[in-house]
Amino acid sequence: MLKQIYLLTKIQLLNTGGFNQIRYGKDKKKRNNLILMLSSYLFVGLIFAAYMGIISFGMVLLGMGDMVPAVTAALVSIVVLFFTMIKAGSVIFEMKTYDMLASLPVSPTAIVVSRFLNMYVMDVAFGFIIMLPAGIISGVMMGKGIGYYLLYLIGILLVPLLPLTIATAVGALITAVSSRMKHKNLVTIVMTIGVTLVIILLSLSLSGTATEITITEEILGDLLEMVESQIFGMYPPARLFMEAVSYGNLLSGLLFLLVSACPFLLLIALVQKEFLAISSILYTHKSGAKYEMQELYQLSPVKALYKKELARYFSSSIYVLNTLIIYLIMILLAAAVAVFGAEKVEELMEFSDIVTKAMPLLLAMFGCMSSTTNCTISMEGKEWWLSLSLPIRARQLFDGKMMVNLTVALPCYLISEILLLFSLKGSVLDMVWLILVPLAYILLFTVFGITINSKMPVFKWEKEETAVKQGGALLIAMLIAMVSTIIPMIAVFIIPAGSQHLLYGIITCLVLAVTCILYVRNSRVDLRTLDD
Amino acid sequence: MLYINNLSKTYKGGKRAVSNLSLNIEAGDIYGFIGHNGAGKTTTIKAAVGIIDFEEGEILVDGLSIKDKAQECKMKIAYIPDNPDIYEYLTGIQYLNFIADIFGVSQTEREERIRKYGEVFELTPALGDLVSSYSHGMKQKLALISALIHQPRLLILDEPFVGLDPKASARLKEIMQELCREGAAIFFSTHVLEVAEKLCNKVAIIKNGSLVVTGSTEEVVQDKSLEELFLEIEG
Numbered sequence: 027m028l029k030q031i032y033l034l035t036k037i038q039l040l041n042t043g044g045f046n047q048i049r050y051g052k053d054k055k056k057r058n059n060l061i062l063m064l065s066s067y068l069f070v071g072l073i074f075a076a077y078m079g080i081i082s083f084g085m086v087l088l089g090m091g092d093m094v095p096a097v098t099a100a101l102v103s104i105v106v107l108f109f110t111m112i113k114a115g116s117v118i119f120e121m122k123t124y125d126m127l128a129s130l131p132v133s134p135t136a137i138v139v140s141r142f143l144n145m146y147v148m149d150v151a152f153g154f155i156i157m158l159p160a161g162i163i164s165g166v167m168m169g170k171g172i173g174y175y176l177l178y179l180i181g182i183l184l185v186p187l188l189p190l191t192i193a194t195a196v197g198a199l200i201t202a203v204s205s206r207m208k209h210k211n212l213v214t215i216v217m218t219i220g221v222t223l224v225i226i227l228l229s230l231s232l233s234g235t236a237t238e239i240t241i242t243e244e245i246l247g248d249l250l251e252m253v254e255s256q257i258f259g260m261y262p263p264a265r266l267f268m269e270a271v272s273y274g275n276l277l278s279g280l281l282f283l284l285v286s287a288c289p290f291l292l293l294i295a296l297v298q299k300e301f302l303a304i305s306s307i308l309y310t311h312k313s314g315a316k317y318e319m320q321e322l323y324q325l326s327p328v329k330a331l332y333k334k335e336l337a338r339y340f341s342s343s344i345y346v347l348n349t350l351i352i353y354l355i356m357i358l359l360a361a362a363v364a365v366f367g368a369e370k371v372e373e374l375m376e377f378s379d380i381v382t383k384a385m386p387l388l389l390a391m392f393g394c395m396s397s398t399t400n401c402t403i404s405m406e407g408k409e410w411w412l413s414l415s416l417p418i419r420a421r422q423l424f425d426g427k428m429m430v431n432l433t434v435a436l437p438c439y440l441i442s443e444i445l446l447l448f449s450l451k452g453s454v455l456d457m458v459w460l461i462l463v464p465l466a467y468i469l470l471f472t473v474f475g476i477t478i479n480s481k482m483p484v485f486k487w488e489k490e491e492t493a494v495k496q497g498g499a500l501l502i503a504m505l506i507a508m509v510s511t512i513i514p515m516i517a518v519f520i521i522p523a524g525s526q527h528l529l530y531g532i533i534t535c536l537v538l539a540v541t542c543i544l545y546v547r548n549s550r551v552d553l554r555t556l557d558d
Numbered sequence: 559m560l561y562i563n564n565l566s567k568t569y570k571g572g573k574r575a576v577s578n579l580s581l582n583i584e585a586g587d588i589y590g591f592i593g594h595n596g597a598g599k600t601t602t603i604k605a606a607v608g609i610i611d612f613e614e615g616e617i618l619v620d621g622l623s624i625k626d627k628a629q630e631c632k633m634k635i636a637y638i639p640d641n642p643d644i645y646e647y648l649t650g651i652q653y654l655n656f657i658a659d660i661f662g663v664s665q666t667e668r669e670e671r672i673r674k675y676g677e678v679f680e681l682t683p684a685l686g687d688l689v690s691s692y693s694h695g696m697k698q699k700l701a702l703i704s705a706l707i708h709q710p711r712l713l714i715l716d717e718p719f720v721g722l723d724p725k726a727s728a729r730l731k732e733i734m735q736e737l738c739r740e741g742a743a744i745f746f747s748t749h750v751l752e753v754a755e756k757l758c759n760k761v762a763i764i765k766n767g768s769l770v771v772t773g774s775t776e777e778v779v780q781d782k783s784l785e786e787l788f789l790e791i792e793g
Binding site for chain 1: 570607608609610611628629630632633635637639643644645646647648650651652655656657658659660661662663664665668669672673676682683684685686687
């Protein structure tokens with residue numbers, strides 16, 4: 027059994043990172059793309075590691091070094107909770123590879139456990155990036171002994187277990203509940219978004235309460251108290267971890283081990299017991315009543331492509347969740363400004379004047395970070411032959427795909443705009459930029475998603491998660507979206523007051539010009555040259 | 559209808575899949591394309607339907623180059639691969655309607671053809687179900703109906719009989735003959751040599767990317783069976 031678990035986990039991990047392609051692939055372009063993708067991940071990882079290192083350094087200087095394990099553990103837990111929730115159901119209950127493996131002498135338990143381990147290994151890798159540099163820096167600065175490092179390392183392995191368990195349990199529950207409904211995907215999407223937004227609001231409300239203390243009592247003791255209340259409120263087991271690592275309290279360490287591992291093992295036992303029952307409900311297609319020919323309507327090729335793409339989008343809960351959540355956060359941000367006012371939101375974000383000075387760009391950042399087009403070509407997977415063999419031009423195909431993103435993005439943008447236009451004060455020109463800048467960015471990244479995905483498509487995948495979350499195109503598009511909005515944001519703060527209008531004008535023109543250039547270039551792409 | 563002249567295709571990594579291959583498929587032909595696994599059949603077919611690019615030679619569909627006039631050529635072609643992966647998130651009828659939209663088939667014509675071929679392949683009752691619930695054979699039948707919906711002038715099929723039940727296979731053969739009588743051309747690859755021998759008026763045998771034998775079935779086979787000839791060529 028252990029050997030089977032090991033082999034299955036290994037195969038899944040090899041598939042996840044594309045390591046086998048790099049090692050054995052003969053196609054240089056494909057290898058280079060994969061190396062570029064992994065390098066991008068590494069780059070982002072290094073930025074995170076450096077950032078956490080700096081935070082750790084600062085905390086030690088402020089006399090809060092002992093809190094470093096708790097802070098890093100809480101951060102990892104929240105991120106794991108957030109991201110696992112989105113994918114847990116589809117990863118654990120994926121049936122295509124299960125059907126293939128079930129015909130082999132492999133135990134179902136080994137399959138389920140290996141799927142948990144696959145997610146766990148990825149989460150631990152993330153844990154190492156966030157926690158290790160911070161732990162080493164704080165340990166060295168505080169002159170800690172070997173026991174500190176040993177317990178800290180064990181902690182890195184344990185920290186993702188509890189959030190992974192909670193996220194999987196919620197994800198599995200959502201999957202199980204929705205499997206009994208008529209519109210399974212829609213119910214999964216709505217429920218997961220609901221839970222995720224609750225997590226975001228809860229963590230925001232915790233940080234909001236704590237910030238007030240800093241403003242009223244600016245003394246170090248209160249700062250420590252504030253961080254403690256924030257961290258332990260967000261993730262209570264962090265206290266046990268801190269006591270074990272920072273103060274060498276082995277009983278706390280043992281309790282942390284039990285709190286992390288026991289629920290995880292219990293969940294695995296439960297899931298593997300109910301796996302087949304849930305999966306069979308989930309993937310049994312109800313055969314409708316016998317179809318009788320009805321009147322059919324003719325659409326233009328572009329409309330037909332759009333309709334097909336829309337069906338594709340809503341057929342995949344992981345695709346919807348991964349893209350829609352950022353747009354919903356954009357609405358949340360606008361709603362927060364409308365309800366609490368700009369100053370309160372700036373306080374919450376711990377960034378003064380960000381709303382009053384750079385709202386158009388802030389809105390643009392959320393509006394362009396998760397375009398559905400970033401992975402829309404990859405989502406075609408094995409069905410790509412149809413797009414190649416049908417008499418459709420690249421422009422028609424891409425128009426259909428881009429219209430889906432606009433269908434998702436524009437209503438969110440419009441709601442956000444209405445909320446902001448009625449709540450923010452400013453000149454007519456301020457309002458014009460508030461409308462134009464985010465719109466220009468949404469259009470740009472709708473088009474850019476096609477550009478980047480056509481350069482780095484991933485057609486050979488078994489799980490939708492691979493196309494949605496692991497493509498290099500997605501990461502690069504997100505990075506460029508962030509950089510292209512953050513740089514002008516910095517400029518807004520640097521340039522003299524009154525010059526913002528000129529800056530926004532230049533940005534809008536530039537963004538729209540690039541959009542047009544990319545659109546024309548995309549339209550000329552020879553679809554036959556797209557290959558992963 | 560389909561003219562392939564000196565086609566050569568080399569894949570990335572240096573593998574030469576097809577070498578100087580020439581074929582001429584005329585209106586009314588049912589042309590069988592035979593060869594062992596990896597001989598270059600699928601590569602030739604994919605190049606002919608405009609799915610993959612090629613560096614040497616030319617391919618003309620009804621006189622138009624697939625390289626320069628891909629759209630126009632594809633409007634005349636229907637292609638079904640050996641394992642048709644069809645949009646699983648659509649129902650059968652949605653898929654057929656989508657294909658009809660792409661080819662600009664009028665409302666009346668699409669209804670008439672879907673009704674006709676749906677009954678021929680006994681798929682009409684399942685057209686309201688999602689494609690993901692279909693068996694391999696049902697997907698094959700759906701792909702066949704979608705290929706026939708726009709009355710193609712050239713039908714290119716890669717292993718069309720795999721996965722079909724005997725009744726559907728027989729119906730497909732009848733349809734192929736009917737289409738050819740109406741002036742269309744059919745080019746298909748197969749491993750079922752008996753079918754090729756009985757159904758095709760012309761055959762071509764490909765080995766290691768090069769054409770070994772081509773011509774009318776009678777001339778090629780002479781006093782042997784197609785199977786004997788094929789085994790002789792393969793050595």
